[in-house]
Amino acid sequence: MQDGAQDGAQDGQARPEDRRQSGAPLIPAYVLGCGGAGIACVREAKERIATFLGAPRPDGRDEPELPDLLQFHGLDTVPWSSSEGVARLRPSEYTPPGGFNAGMVIDTMRRSQDTEGRARRYREIQRWWDSDIDPGVVSQGARQIRPIGRLAFYYGFRQFQRAFHDKLDRLRGIAAREEAERQGYEVLARTGEMKVYVITSLCGGTGSGMFMDVAAWVRHVLQDQARLVAVLLMPSVFTLAIDADVQR
Template structure:
């Protein structure tokens, strides 16, 4: 409770605002129990530590107040402006230099260099690969006129998808991607190998992998593949994020996760990948970069011939609903050494779910096309 109180006091002393805005004891009590803290007034680098200190579950806070203070000491972005709010006006503590714009008559007005936005797209599964293929083609078509610097990671269990993505890179105009193949092993291989990192999975799934070696649309098998390849996934994501941080300079990049909740791979991986990407961005100094999951699902009206897709979609949406509650932070996975993430920092809270070809909606088309159009517009 001392650490929790210290976090509230720290934000108020630094910014003049509190993480909870209630005016009465009853309002504050309700917000402390049921509401996520409002940390937007803090510098982005401070939000990571303060969010952890304000976790609803005391077990998920720092071990002690000293650890919390040390986390605040070592954060980046100390020169970042702190936004102070009052009832009259918003004032920034740091004065910005003012420069005259170039005269419209001067040659400086003719700017030939393109304005570039930086985006990292983490595509998971077949639908993710389909979206990434379209995005890379758009970049290749625009070539030097493209307003987007596209960085991407593709993760899939299906070798056909991986092979198609690698073939696309034969063109010099196609921006390269980090391609991660995460195949399932046979049940026999799992029996004979180490299984201590599978502690968060039921052994039923470890020892009952289909002979096809694919997820066959079962989301627990997608998560099995993710845990089994966690080290290579982590390495590929970390390398891509570090490269993004190095090239984007002062610009804040956009980060997206795209995939389908109705299949096995993305539906089984996204719940862990989203908070893990948040952690890696924070470690790379990109605390202010937002992560936007764009997730498709089959029509929820149901198809009796494809019951598994509905089961996957329902389970995934229920799990996202769980993580939207302020008291339910991502617990991490000790088996693969992935740390927990406070509920207020979990990107799943901001996810969009796009229904594929919902007949109840006029002019609704492919969810993949919708996600690509939205991502492109948002990033540029």
């Protein structure tokens, strides 16, 4: 054992490079954040996992290179941005189901109604859309209005579906497991087994509006092939943050 590794062992803290060399435990996981708060949590999780595993950061970038057995994905109604700070999400890790005129979608649905009031276009929306809402163009969030978040997921579903399956294929592939083992990780699951984390707050419009549809669809796709875990941020989380800001 090297002197640095000995020092780390003496103070009870194994260094990241030592964890990898000794077979750091790795459970295949898909971490999906919905809305701004959900994505913030995904970025923080990515940063902490990368630090714990000692993942390399080529050229000092904020994008650590993690095994394909770990997939990170953000879903939000604002455009992707390369904001600095904790680990970034790459454009390929981000799906923005926004940038569309939601008002036109609702108008089309209303104009297509037959004599009995049943919509012939976007019929699925009619069952739950609140007629008092004027959604406008969805490009900078859902304005804390849940039906707008749900509408965005409905409208951008195909885009999300393609991204989800692409990441799922990489995560579940034999090549991903072999690559992780070559890098020194100990994979604690049989091939194909994994966990899926869906993270969102229940306070805004985007994440809380689409969460149930996202979770139901993921369960439909994976059935019993994955453990689905919901991480839900309650209002108290934001109350504590606001109180802390006020005290500064």
